[in-house]
Amino acid sequence: MPLIKRQIAVVGGGLAGWSAAVGFAKAGFDTILLAPASTSDRRSTALIGPSVDFLAGLGLAEGLREAGQPLVVMRLIDDTGRLLRAPTVEFHASEIDLDAFGQNVMNADLLRMLNEIGETLSDRLTVVEEGLVSIATDADGVTIETATHEIRAGLAVGADGRNSPVRTHAGIGVRKWSYPQSAIVLNFAHDRDHDSISTEFHTRTGPFTQVPLPGRRSSLVWVEEPKVADLLADVSLSRLSRMVEDRMHSILGAVEVEEGVQCFPLSGAAAERMTAERIALVGEAAHVFPPIGAQGLNLGLRDAADLIEVAGRHRDDPGCPAMLRDYEAKRRVDVVSRTAAVDLLNRSLLTEFLPVQAIRSLGLGLLARGSMLRRFVMKEGVTPGSSLRRSPRRTPPDDAPLDPLVP
Numbered sequence: 107m108p109l110i111k112r113q114i115a116v117v118g119g120g121l122a123g124w125s126a127a128v129g130f131a132k133a134g135f136d137t138i139l140l141a142p143a144s145t146s147d148r149r150s151t152a153l154i155g156p157s158v159d160f161l162a163g164l165g166l167a168e169g170l171r172e173a174g175q176p177l178v179v180m181r182l183i184d185d186t187g188r189l190l191r192a193p194t195v196e197f198h199a200s201e202i203d204l205d206a207f208g209q210n211v212m213n214a215d216l217l218r219m220l221n222e223i224g225e226t227l228s229d230r231l232t233v234v235e236e237g238l239v240s241i242a243t244d245a246d247g248v249t250i251e252t253a254t255h256e257i258r259a260g261l262a263v264g265a266d267g268r269n270s271p272v273r274t275h276a277g278i279g280v281r282k283w284s285y286p287q288s289a290i291v292l293n294f295a296h297d298r299d300h301d302s303i304s305t306e307f308h309t310r311t312g313p314f315t316q317v318p319l320p321g322r323r324s325s326l327v328w329v330e331e332p333k334v335a336d337l338l339a340d341v342s343l344s345r346l347s348r349m350v351e352d353r354m355h356s357i358l359g360a361v362e363v364e365e366g367v368q369c370f371p372l373s374g375a376a377a378e379r380m381t382a383e384r385i386a387l388v389g390e391a392a393h394v395f396p397p398i399g400a401q402g403l404n405l406g407l408r409d410a411a412d413l414i415e416v417a418g419r420h421r422d423d424p425g426c427p428a429m430l431r432d433y434e435a436k437r438r439v440d441v442v443s444r445t446a447a448v449d450l451l452n453r454s455l456l457t458e459f460l461p462v463q464a465i466r467s468l469g470l471g472l473l474a475r476g477s478m479l480r481r482f483v484m485k486e487g488v489t490p491g492s493s494l495r496r497s498p499r500r501t502p503p504d505d506a507p508l509d510p511l512v513p
């Protein structure tokens with residue numbers, strides 16, 4: 107079996123893995139990516155500001171502009187029909203001096219762009235379309251076997267998703283939980299312009315979120331009880347189109363749902379640690395979110411950006427204990443706070459307990475009015491920790507640096 111030696115071995119060719127691999131190669135590390143073929147993904151991702159900056163730094167600025175749709179206004183509508191309802195809240199990117207909060211882009215387009223950039227980096231990035239079969243670490247490095255290769259590296263990046271074999275090997279425990287909900291995910295065409303507005307209806311069964319795509323198209327994540335979601339996934343497209351239009355109170359006019367409706371049971375997971383000897387986790391290998399508040403991949407990209415930045419400070423020996431300590435410390439607060447916030451938001455929608463509804467209404471009431479809290483929440487939503495530093499700049503440059511998270 108041929109032995110391949112590299113500084114970094116990224117395991118997993120999802121969006122987090124590809125972004126990390128391209129980022130490491132761009133930052134000058136000899137990198138290998140294990141990316142077994144995957145099924146096509148019809149979801150889109152709402153990339154928030156720093157994710158767009160990070161991907162621009164990888165060379166995707168033009169591609170994102172062409173394939174993505176700017177998110178200029180985010181609107182939250184309480185559609186629970188409860189006694190205590192929250193007022194409608196609209197956040198405008200201009201309120202925090204941004205042109206847009208981010209870009210909504212099809213996952214398949216994002217993966218294609220990362221593949222294309224990867225091809226231009228072939229002197230520093232080797233892609234093997236095989237999965238990891240075994241992994242062993244020692245104080246000096248990590249040895250990985252695939253069906254036909256043996257790989258030796260200083261650091262293994264576990265980007266191998268929610269059931270991460272790398273995490274299991276490393277003995278990192280994981281806390282998993284599920285929600286009594288499933289998400290129907292689909293794309294649809296509509297009669298009226300969306301004006302770059304994303305609208306999230308908060309319903310008794312969970313959020314119903316429309317996110318604009320280029321043209322008169324949008325994506326939808328519709329959270330329902332699992333039984334209802336299963337039924338919805340099976341109804342005819344014309345009937346589903348009418349149901350979507352109804353749920354949206356026709357704000358985008360007539361709706362035409364496209365082929366490829368998918369259903370995802372909602373769950374969450376959090377790894378106990380993000381590192382082990384010569385191993386660092388990124389993306390869903392470290393944390394799984396329900397698709398609420400567009401957090402999952404955005405957090406995964408922040409993992410990748412931070413890991414690359416930290417490795418740059420330990421260039422002589424990426425994967426050494428000091429580097430892994432720095433990475434663990436850098437990611438902990440972001441991951442823990444986002445996990446708790448998304449969980450709280452989702453559970454507050456489901457509860458029938460009046461005081462919780464009151465607190466949620468009060469909170470959104472404060473956000474609906476111009477207030478310090480409103481500005482703080484918007485800035486933190488886009489760039490975590492930024493409110494405690496200084497204002498984000500208005501337009502990300504085409505070739506933003508690889509560490510956009512440090513303004």
Ligand SMILES: Cc1cc2nc3c(=O)[nH]c(=O)nc-3n(C[C@H](O)[C@H](O)[C@H](O)COP(=O)(O)OP(=O)(O)OC[C@H]3O[C@@H](n4cnc5c(N)ncnc54)[C@H](O)[C@@H]3O)c2cc1C
Binds near residue numbers: 144266268327391
């Ligand atoms: C309905 C829905 C909507 C979402 N919307 C958003 C959104 O708007 N914004 C947002 O930020 N996030 C969103 N998310 C979350 C986001 O999709 C995920 O966080 C993201 O796709 C996870 O990427 P990943 O690369 O970590 O994992 P994955 O995409 O699961 O990739 C893991 C990869 O590892 C590979 N792998 C597994 N085992 C091995 C092995 N042994 N060897 C090598 N490779 C292996 C797999 O083949 C796979 O390609 C959404 C999620 C859902 C379900």
